[in-house]
Structure formats: structure tokens, C-alpha cells
Amino acid sequence: MSFDKSAFDKWMKQVDQELVKISGFDSNSLADHLYADAFQDGLMPGEVALEVLQENGFPLEELGL
Helix, strand or coil, rough: HHHHHHHHHHHHHHHHHHHHHHCCHHHHCCCCCCCHHHCCCCCCHHHHHHHHHHHCCCCCCCCCC
């Protein structure tokens, strides 16, 4: 399976937009995550953002998420 860097970069911008919208932080401000794996698995940016925030201990339940 080839890796489309351009598509990944676009997808990653969408992940960062979701992260910032929910938490105020982007991916560079949070613990590392296997973003490339999530991209290749076909996960949606919003799904990944929630997963990353959960891994970073954000109180998603309190935010109604």
C-alpha cells in the first residue's frame, strides 16, 4: 500500500482543526499518536481527534463528547 503524503497532510490539517475546536490544542501540543496508521486505516479526522484527546486525559464526558 503506497502512502499519499499530500492526502495525509490534508487529513492531518483536518485532525488539527478538530483538536483545536474541541480542546484548544493541536497535535504538536499533545502526546504522540500513530496518526499515519490511523490515516491508512481510513479513520475520520474527528474520530482520531477524540481518540487522541481521550489518550491525553481530556474529560470528554464533561464536554458532552
